[in-house]
Amino acid sequence: xxxxxxxxxxxxAALLTRRALRRRVRASPLWPLPALDPPISGRPRSRALRLxxxxxxxxxxxxVQLRLEGRDLPRWEPGAHIDLVLPSGLVRQYSLCGDPADxxxxxxxxxxxxxxxxxxxxxxxxxxxxxxxxxxGPRNRFPLVEAPAYVFVAGGIGITPVLPMLRALPEGVNWxxxxxxxxxxxxxxxxxxxxxxAGRVTVVSGLRxxxxxxxxxxxxxxxxxxxxxxxxxxxxxxxxxxxxxxxxAPQAPLGGNAAFEVELRRSxxxxxxxxxxxxxxxxxxxxxxxxxxxxQGFCGTCQQRVLEGEVEHRDELxxxxxRADSMLICVSRARSERLVLDL
Numbered sequence: 001x002x003x004x005x006x007x008x009x010x011x012x013a014a015l016l017t018r019r020a021l022r023r024r025v026r027a028s029p030l031w032p033l034p035a036l037d038p039p040i041s042g043r044p045r046s047r048a049l050r051l052x053x054x055x056x057x058x059x060x061x062x063x064v065q066l067r068l069e070g071r072d073l074p075r076w077e078p079g080a081h082i083d084l085v086l087p088s089g090l091v092r093q094y095s096l097c098g099d100p101a102d103x104x105x106x107x108x109x110x111x112x113x114x115x116x117x118x119x120x121x122x123x124x125x126x127x128x129x130x131x132x133x134x135x136x137g138p139r140n141r142f143p144l145v146e147a148p149a150y151v152f153v154a155g156g157i158g159i160t161p162v163l164p165m166l167r168a169l170p171e172g173v174n175w176x177x178x179x180x181x182x183x184x185x186x187x188x189x190x191x192x193x194x195x196x197x198a199g200r201v202t203v204v205s206g207l208r209x210x211x212x213x214x215x216x217x218x219x220x221x222x223x224x225x226x227x228x229x230x231x232x233x234x235x236x237x238x239x240x241x242x243x244x245x246x247x248x249a250p251q252a253p254l255g256g257n258a259a260f261e262v263e264l265r266r267s268x269x270x271x272x273x274x275x276x277x278x279x280x281x282x283x284x285x286x287x288x289x290x291x292x293x294x295x296q297g298f299c300g301t302c303q304q305r306v307l308e309g310e311v312e313h314r315d316e317l318x319x320x321x322x323r324a325d326s327m328l329i330c331v332s333r334a335r336s337e338r339l340v341l342d343l
Contacts, residue, residue, distance in 0.1 A: 048085075049073065049135045054105065056129050060188040063157060064124055065097075065109040068135060073103045078164035079142035079246070082106060083299050085134035087126060091293040091301070092119040095161035095227075095246070096138060097189075100168070106135065109188055111157040136299075141316065142227070142246040149174040149219035153211075153236050155228020156181045159189055161246050162227060166196060174219045178211075180204045180232065211235055247316060260334040264343040265307055279329035283343065290343070297331035304329050309339035 051068035059065045081095045098107030113120045127133070144165045150173065154162045159179055169175055177200060181187035184205045193201050202214060215236075218224070226236040227246040237243050257275040262282060264271065271282045280302055284290050293301040297315030305326050312335045315328040329341075 050132050051106065051135050053127060053129050053131045053133065056127070059109060061183070061186045062112045063109055063188045065107065066127065067105050067107050068133065069105045071104065073106060074138060075103060076100050076138040077140055078144045078168045079161050080138040080140035081161070082108065082138050083136035084108065085136070086119060086122045088122055089293070090119050090122065091299040093298050097160040097163050100164060109157065109160050142244065144168060145223060147221060147223040149222035151175070151215065151218055151222045151224045152177045153224070153226040153228070153232070154179045155232040156187065158228030162225065163189055163192060165225070175200060177201045178204065178209060178214050180209045180228070211239060215239065257333060261338045263338065263340045265340055266343055278331070279333065283329060287343065292330055295330045297328045300328065302328055302330045305342035307340040307342055310335040311339065
């Protein structure tokens, strides 16, 4: 019969072994395989700020401008935008249209989109002076590059990233602006544009501008910038393939969608993503706590590491380096028949 001391030692050793195994499995669910790197889902792309709405002004029909105040705010350059976290949790992106030298406030403007997904309506109906909002950024995927000449095309609220660019242009540089809108009453910042040389600014309201007539004989070496409705940007891109575009809605895919499989390596599950759905929807059906926000490929909340497979990137956020091993699962899809995610 075993001695009591031997039994106690063996029992203690077994208990310690079980605890060690639990810790090891928690660290790597696929143990004894090597532990995977920590997942990147939901990691903020920049530190969040809490800013107070110091001023709210209607600057055109259906357009509200907000001034968000803080202290020692990160500096930004023309073309930059911020992520605005609305009271409901929705995240929307807005171009900065104030003074880049002002480190005490950010200024944005948003147009009410009646048939949108709710973000602009929330800004117009719920965000008031005194409210505190979370802000992420600024980030800039629409920078003003050095060039001998510039041509800017803005449609409606698309003037917001362009206005700081005009203010920042070197003295004596050749530039032109074509600004179009449904009506003059719906076009913000016309008063500010009146301060520039009238010979450089063309304002067109009503029907879509005749681009061929308005953009004839571009200055030599001119860089073309465009921000506005998708139809306007597509028309400008057709005429000027090297145009620099700023869009806040995902670009329509060139071809149709196809179904594909996604393996969730950490969870040991394989999912089918239908042609009419998204990776995000398929993943959240299995892992409902998967983080997401904008669902348009802009905020980065749903970024996931890709372990295997070829991705068709449809986002407007990730850098080339980030796209090498990750994707935004709200909009991007597979080029291959199968993707493996670190989930």
